Amino acid sequence: MVEYQVYMRQHGHVLQNTPVEGEVWILRAWDSYHTWEDGRGNYAWDLGALHANLMSYAGLGDSNVDFGVWGRKVRLPMGGKIVTAVENEVDNEPDLKAAIDLEDNPGGDRVTLKQKPHNLIELQVGGDSSQFLLRLIHLMQDSVPETIKPGDTYPAGTTVGTVGNSGTTLVPHLHAVWGFTDTNS
Numbered sequence: 001m002v003e004y005q006v007y008m009r010q011h012g013h014v015l016q017n018t019p020v021e022g023e024v025w026i027l028r029a030w031d032s033y034h035t036w037e038d039g040r041g042n043y044a045w046d047l048g049a050l051h052a053n054l055m056s057y058a059g060l061g062d063s064n065v066d067f068g069v070w071g072r073k074v075r076l077p078m079g080g081k082i083v084t085a086v087e088n089e090v091d092n093e094p095d096l097k098a099a100i101d102l103e104d105n106p107g108g109d110r111v112t113l114k115q116k117p118h119n120l121i122e123l124q125v126g127g128d129s130s131q132f133l134l135r136l137i138h139l140m141q142d143s144v145p146e147t148i149k150p151g152d153t154y155p156a157g158t159t160v161g162t163v164g165n166s167g168t169t170l171v172p173h174l175h176a177v178w179g180f181t182d183t184n185s
Contacts, residue, residue: 013132019176020069020074024069027046044177045175048173074143075157080153081154084150087161089167114168118168119138123136139162140161
């Protein structure tokens with residue numbers, strides 16, 4: 001972990017703003033169930049927001065609009081080149097019971113998640129020769145602005161979509177994950 005942090009700082013890969021508009025909190029960092037995601041979530045955060053009632057959802061939490069983070073703008077936390085933009089995947093209905101079951105099994109030994117395609121932005125950070133990527137996952141269906149095009153470079157703070165519940169997820173949140181591309185494949 002220390003080497004990773006040093007690399008990020010030495011190359012100027014630091015957040016210039018939060019990826020979700022408004023006040024957010026980290027629902028889950030890379031220190032719990034993300035550790036059993038086959039390495040894909042080793043450097044991931046799940047970001048949520050409080051509803052007006054100071055909980056993450058209102059009512060029974062059985063609709064996406066019940067969640068405080070649902071529909072909030074997703075902004076690039078650092079500048080870079082968009083290499084992938086997906087927005088046509090359907091949002092899931094929330095499943096609080098399954099989300100609670102997941103939290104009760106931090107080792108992942110009794111949890112089976114069905115892999116589903118998700119809406120995302122994939123950002124190359126550090127120039128064309130950089131292998132460093134930031135993925136912003138679980139965007140709302142059809143929320144990526146028409147002005148966002150793969151191959152174009154955008155500054156930090158650019159709105160790239162809204163928080164949704166697409167892909168392999170149980171409740172609305174933004175999954176931000178750092179990674180490197182494998183140039184040896």
